[in-house]
Amino acid sequence: MERTTVLGRLTWRVGQVVKTKAETARAKSLVLEFPDWPGHRAGQHVDIRLTAEDGYQAVRSYSIASPPDDRQVTVTIERLEYGEVSPYLVDEIQAGDPLEVRGPIGGYFVWETALGGPLFLVGGGSGIVPLMAMIQHRVARANDARIRLLYSARSLEDVIYRTELEGLAKRSGIEVIYTYTRSQPPGWTGYQRRIDQAMLGEVALAREEHPLIYICGPTPLAEGASNGLVALGYEPARIRIERFGPSGR
């Protein structure tokens, strides 16, 4: 069992956006710098707070995409059309702007090299974000844990970190399997449906390897994948899930 460390109560700190990067038509990464960032672990998230001129505040949680090995903190945000927070973060905020952040948060949906591998990661949509931190952490530490990722996206254009994942697959042996649920690129012969038990039975690392499994995505995907893996005989105690709600988590 991992031990918790005393963090002190969480308080808000002001960071600065130093760079933005469009990941897809709906998702953007914000690179943040803080004068006093305490460091984070792969899989953790932050809360971001926006305050309107009339004092109204809205708080949403976003996963950290960057590994603990980076000095800067990157979050990737997907725009929800009727969201209170994400449209501002995706469409309005610019390099140089301040941002109020609380974190890092969470010790449960976390991977570090001491936990070992192999890792089977399942991501749906922006659920790839905390998994990316885990992948990059493993690569940055030159750890030899095998990683296989099953990534469900609406289409090729909706794949976040597409170029990075290609590079990681080539250079670092990260195995990536995609399923495109709404539209597929020409000539696509891979999966083109939502993740189901049959798919998991085909792509999950073998039970005998006792993989550590991290699943992140919208609630139906996360719970469906988790239930499917348990039905296939994977150990519930080695499955960790993080659900995304309609308000951005």
Added chain:
Amino acid sequence: MGSDERRLDGNAVGGLLGEIFPLDMTMANIRCAGCNAVEPIGAETVYMDAPGMVIRCMHCGNVLLTVVRGEGHYWLEMRGATWLQMAAPSSPGESTYDGT
């Protein structure tokens, strides 16, 4: 929207509980008074859009912990939980029993 889609997990309450407790509460174990299952809060199911925040047992659905912030106070109702177990910070010379 149905309750199935609104269901989150204990990872989502790390921020709010972190305002109250000086420890990472997603790794705190909580015992259900209904079915006696013990799980870390991070694994339990959570509803954020009820009045307040509601943590339910992932196994039996029993309400374990409700947190409401209002009138200048935090209110924690936890009649559905037998206990909460948090890893104590280790200090020199202390035995390090961690419950496992």
